[in-house]
Amino acid sequence: MAIASVNPATGVVEREFDALDSAGVEQALSLAHETWLTYRGTSFDQRAEWLRAAADLLDADAASLAKTITAEMGKPLGQAEGEVHKSARVLRFYAEHAAEFLAPEPLSDPSTVDAQRAYVAYQPIGPVLAVMPWNYPVWQVIRFAAPALAAGNVGLLKHASNVPQTALYLQELFERAGFPKGAFQTLLISSRQVESVIRDPRVAAVTLTGSEPAGRSVASIAADEVKKAVLELGGSDPFVVLPSTDLDEAVAQGVAARISNNGQACINAKRFIVHEAVYAEFLEKFVDAFSKLRLGDPTDAATQVGPLSGEQAREDLLELIEDARAHGASVLVGGSAPEGPGWFLEPTVISNIPRSARLFYEEAFGPVASVHRVADIDEAIALANDTPFGLGAAAWTNDEAEQQRLAAELDAGNVVINGIVVSYQELPFGGTKRSGFGRELAAEGIREFTNVKSVRVG
Numbered sequence: 001m002a003i004a005s006v007n008p009a010t011g012v013v014e015r016e017f018d019a020l021d022s023a024g025v026e027q028a029l030s031l032a033h034e035t036w037l038t039y040r041g042t043s044f045d046q047r048a049e050w051l052r053a054a055a056d057l058l059d060a061d062a063a064s065l066a067k068t069i070t071a072e073m074g075k076p077l078g079q080a081e082g083e084v085h086k087s088a089r090v091l092r093f094y095a096e097h098a099a100e101f102l103a104p105e106p107l108s109d110p111s112t113v114d115a116q117r118a119y120v121a122y123q124p125i126g127p128v129l130a131v132m133p134w135n136y137p138v139w140q141v142i143r144f145a146a147p148a149l150a151a152g153n154v155g156l157l158k159h160a161s162n163v164p165q166t167a168l169y170l171q172e173l174f175e176r177a178g179f180p181k182g183a184f185q186t187l188l189i190s191s192r193q194v195e196s197v198i199r200d201p202r203v204a205a206v207t208l209t210g211s212e213p214a215g216r217s218v219a220s221i222a223a224d225e226v227k228k229a230v231l232e233l234g235g236s237d238p239f240v241v242l243p244s245t246d247l248d249e250a251v252a253q254g255v256a257a258r259i260s261n262n263g264q265a266c267i268n269a270k271r272f273i274v275h276e277a278v279y280a281e282f283l284e285k286f287v288d289a290f291s292k293l294r295l296g297d298p299t300d301a302a303t304q305v306g307p308l309s310g311e312q313a314r315e316d317l318l319e320l321i322e323d324a325r326a327h328g329a330s331v332l333v334g335g336s337a338p339e340g341p342g343w344f345l346e347p348t349v350i351s352n353i354p355r356s357a358r359l360f361y362e363e364a365f366g367p368v369a370s371v372h373r374v375a376d377i378d379e380a381i382a383l384a385n386d387t388p389f390g391l392g393a394a395a396w397t398n399d400e401a402e403q404q405r406l407a408a409e410l411d412a413g414n415v416v417i418n419g420i421v422v423s424y425q426e427l428p429f430g431g432t433k434r435s436g437f438g439r440e441l442a443a444e445g446i447r448e449f450t451n452v453k454s455v456r457v458g
Contacts, residue, residue, distance in 0.1 A: 003161045003188050008074035008307040009298055009342040017164045019190050025197065028185050032127040032154050033202040035182030040124045040152040044102075047150050048095035054177035055091035058084055058138075065138065065169060067299075072163045073134045074307040074343075075261050076298045087142035093425040094446065098150035101443040102450065115456040122450040124152030125228070126204030129197055131218060133210045134160035134309055135264045140209050141170055143423070145184060147446035149174070155184040156203070158194055162309065195221050205229065205449050209266075212434055230438030230448050232266065232430055235391030236363045237421060238384035239269035240406065242377060243277045245396035245418070251285045254369075257394065257420040259293060259347060262306050263367035264313075266435075267392040267414070267421040270364055272371045273380050279373045283332075286349060286371065291333045293347045293367075308343045308366050317345055317366045320359045324350055327357040334367075361387060377402055385411045390432035392421030413439075 004016040020028070058065070066080035075083075107118040130144045137159065145155050159167035167186045174184040187197070191214075198206050198221045205228040208218045215231040222229040239257060241250050257269035274282045298306030308314045314337060321335050334348030347367040353360050359370055374380045384393060393412040397403055403417050413431040414421050423429045428444035430436060438448055 003164050003190070005072045005165050006162060006310070007071050007342075008309055009344075011311070011341050011343070014071060015165060017188050019193070020188055025187065025189060025193065028156065028187055029127070029197070029200055029202050031182035032156055032185060035180050036124075036126050036154045039154055039180055039183055040126075042152065044099035044150070047152070048098065050174075050178045051091045051095035051146060051150060054173055054179075055088040055095070057173055057176055058088040058091070058142075061169075061173075062088075065166070068165050068169065069137055069163075070298050070306075072166055073137060073309050074298050075135075075264075076303050076306050078301060079261060083136055083139045087138045090139075090143050090425045090441070091146045094146040094150040097443075098147070098446060101446050102151060104455075110456070113456055115458055117455075117457040119455050121453040121455055122151070122447055123453055125449055125451050127154050127156055127202060128449050129156045129158065129194075129203050129206045131158045131194060131206065131208040131210065131214070132160065134163045135261060135266075137163040137166040138170070141167075143425075143429075143440055143445070144207055145170075145174070147440075148449055149179065149183060151446050151450055153204070153449055154182065156197070157184070157186045158189055158197070159186065161190070164188060194218070198222055198227070199225055203227070207438070207440075207449075208232070215436060228449065230430075230440070231436035232391075232438075232440065233434060233436040234363045234365075234389055235266040235268075235431065235435050236270050236361070236387045236389045237267055237392040237394065237412070238387075238410070239272045239420075240380045240384055240393070240395040240397075240410075241272065241274045241278065241282055242380065242395070242397040242399065242402055243275050244398040244402070246398075247278055247282060248285070250396040251282060251289060253396075253420050254286060255289045255293070258369045259305050259367045262298075262308060263347075264309060264365050267423070269394055269420065270368075270370060271384070271387075272369055273374055273383050274371060275377075275380065276373050276375055283349075283351065283371055286369070287332045290347045290349050290369070295338070295344055295346060305347055305367050306344075308345055311343050313365065314343045314345050317364060317368055320362060320364055321348060321350065321368065324353055324357045324359045327354050329353040329357055329359070363389065377405065381406065381409050385409075388434040391435035392416070392431075394420050 062084040069080040102122040110118040171186040207230040334346035392414040393410040395406040428439040430439040
């Protein structure tokens with residue numbers, strides 16, 4: 001695939017870039033290694049100063065950077081600007097907390113291990129390769145880079161091929177903030193070049209956010225090289241609605257959870273699982289809300305849903321919709337691509353989906369909502385867990401006993417009761433089952449790429 005900015009609202013190629021050749025990759029890897037040898041010795045205070053400077057620059061650049069994001073991947077402009085400010089917050093978070101999260105942890109009674117002193121230390125491991133997606137082209141990168149740099153590692157970014165301008169901006173950001181040259185580098189390379197970078201002995205670990213096939217490939221290469229990997233893959237997140245909830249609020253939040261980022265987020269709610277006692281009312285209100293969503297130019301402040309990221313993404317969704325129709329499902333609103341330029345898809349609600357339809361199990365990466373009727377909480381939990389994925393899950397009920405059951409029994413890395421799944425820097429984020437392994441954010445995220453070293457002093 002060409003490394004190019006193609007505006008998804010128009011289909012027009014705006015800029016193209018040449019991939020690095022082998023000599024360029026070698027130069028970047030050599031610089032990363034040499035930089036790390038000195039960067040790992042910098043203090044937490046110094047790294048925090050650079051992180052805060054990067055955060056200030058992001059906030060100052062938010063309006064212009066948001067325009068680049070929207071032009072490259074199509075999310076509404078306001079959401080793009082919000083993503084930039086959120087990324088600045090995570091930089092400040094690790095500037096504030098990295099030293100605390102990685103402070104040596106003394107053993108309370110070292111005599112149990114025949115020592116006068118014993119402690120656990122967290123130390124950096126080296127250059128880390130990040131293979132990142134286009135859907136949150138700043139946030140996904142910064143939530144890796146902030147903890148990695150705060151811990152004393154250096155970063156190498158292989159970004160999605162359709163967001164090269166954003167990718168190059170991120171390297172410039174860290175250089176402008178004062179980080180040493182080579183502390184964070186963007187590699188404009190093709191997916192075919194990733195394997196050789198992972199296998200290079202100077203690369204210590206790899207993290208990927210993306211599709212399950214990409215995760216399988218990266219993880220297998222890393223395993224073959226005995227290198228640490230963290231994967232955040234797909235999700236087919238359930239959104240459970242039980243009778244005791246505020247139905248209007250559940251509908252409003254459900255619509256937002258499905259169509260944010262044009263429906264192109266792993267943690268978007270995708271399968272709406274509704275108790276039969278409120279199913280008809282929920283469905284009527286949900287379909288009505290979808291029918292009123294404004295689809296259009298993502299630079300228009302009134303737009304609620306912009307284009308999909310590319311032509312193939314739209315074709316994949318249309319195939320899922322047609323397959324559901326062919327198996328007897330009901331398309332209640334939307335389901336078609338409007339005429340005209342750009343890769344737009346009408347916000348779509350589908351019900352009565354049989355298990356034989358692909359949509360029952362496959363992730364719909366766009367503004368397509370599946371609605372299912374269940375008889376009780378037992379069936380709701382069973383259906384919510386009947387997926388190969390386990391990234392996020394939301395459930396709506398005001399019954400405390402039901403809340404406790406849902407929190408305990410929903411099989412996901414992130415469970416929200418009476419809210420929608422959102423990543424927060426204060427909480428670890430990641431999935432289970434085929435949604436990946438490892439964690440980002442919070443203390444767990446910064447410790448993923450450290451050597452957890454046990455020390456005993458006799």
